[in-house]
Amino acid sequence: MTDRLTPNPHSPYADADPNHRHVISGSSFFGNPTPGGLIPTACECLAVVPEEPLRDAYEDATLPAGLCPDCVTVMQGGDVPARPVANCRECESLTAHDGLCALCRQEKHDAWWPTRGEQPGGDPLAYGPTGIPCGCGKDAHSNLVPCQPDPAGEQPAVDPRPYTDADLRAEAARQLSAHGPGITPEQSYSAMLDAHIASLRDEDSGPTWSQALSAPELNAPADAVHAPIKGAADVADWGVRLGADELTPSNEHVITINAGVRPFARIHFAFAPGMDEEMRTALVKGVGGTIDDALAEVDEEDVDEPGDSDSDVFDLISDIASRLRDATDSGEYHAVGLIYDLAMSRTTCAEARAELADIEFGHV
Structure with missing residues (x-):
């Protein structure tokens, strides 16, 4: 098989190299990936599954031209190139996906994909020949931030929604606290009507959800608010204990430990009201450093122990x-x-x- 493969389909939320076809992790035992889905690649990025049937690729076979070099390196036993890690700008979890974690990218892609053909003049979130011009000179890329200012002075399109994903999570948290996990979708919709949109609120002023959106437009955010309420963890006992100890939870201090593209552990912190910011930061860094050291020791033990990987x-x-x-x-x-x-x-x-x-x- 020596024919050249075309790159994976475009998505503004894919962070894999748009100039190559990427090897998709997994096997037939776990089912075929859904065309149009945004899923992990062998090079530990995210790419869109193409519409045409997938072909098996083996490390000892003749590989077709057009494959991602990093994916091929991984298939042949090499390591994934190191990428900088930062907090996701949406959920604040640590991520190596250019400031927007894999889960947030997948959620945004799933919402954008059905509307991809409705974008006039190219995708407003993509940069390059198929979207907003970018001065980098590269083919279309989708890292959500232009490499350098557009020489023509054209600005990236702004999200037309009057709310953010953080507003949806804030409203879900408010409803869960006020009504509990048993709230129905209809009750959740009603509870949003007179509630303020968090990012637009200034003390007691600012638009409510029903003022910013028409009734049909409110359906999508109402569904997005109710979904996490259904699966919310019961932390009532933790809350009572924190209150008894006069500790205040912090939303700014969180440690997330990831396994691949999903978190498998998360540590939230609560502090005494009088603890200053410097001491809080030092405490969180100390805990994080201890966890890093412990995980490094586990990795070393795994290397030393014989057995099946x-x-x-x-x-x-x-x-x-x-x-x-x-x-x-x-x-x-x-x-x-x-x-x-x-x-x-x-x-x-x-x-x-x-x-x-x-x-x-x-x-x-």
Whole structure:
């Protein structure tokens, strides 16, 4: 297979190199990615899944031209290039995705994708030939910030919504505190009508949701407000204990530990009212440094201990699944047993490979 691949489809929220086709992480065992979805790539960026059927790529095969060099490096056992880490400007979690974390990018992409054909004169959030002119001279890119000022003086388009994603989260928090997690979508809609939009509020003045939006326009933000309320964690006991200790929660001091594109742990801080900002910052940095040291020690222990790596296990599971897909005889049941034993750590990769070699599959 030597034909040149076209780049992944454009999205203003993709941060993968727009000039190459990217290798999508995963295997057929976990199902095919949905065309148009924004998902992680082998080079640990985000790219849009193309409409045409995906093709398998193997490190020992002849790869087609047009693939992302970083993705190919990773496939061949190399490391992902280091990228700067910063807080997401939407949710404040740490991210290496150019100031907008993967989850926020995916949420914004999912909302933008159905309307992509309605953008007159190019996507207003993209820069380059297909969008707003940018002085960088590169092809269209989608890092949401121009490389340098537009030489023509044209300014990036402003979000037409009178509210931000942070306003949606603030309203959800207000409703959860006032009404609890049992509030219905209809009640949530009603509760928004006379509530002020947080980012536009000045003391007791500023537009309410019903003043800024018509009834039909209010449906989308009302749904976005109610969704996180349904899945909100019950932290009432924590709140009572903080109150008993006279500690005040802080929204500015948070430590998030990520696993890939999703957080797997988050630490929130509460302080005594008299603690100054310098001491608060020092405390948070001290806790963060201790966590970094502990995680580094765990990584070193993992390197020293022999055993099957996660990549070895999932590579073998992918191999079994690809054979199982067309199997029509009893061999598939033996293969299912191998998958189960691997998932439950009841066998090693070496033992499973030996058994797999002895299985005969029937094919249609």
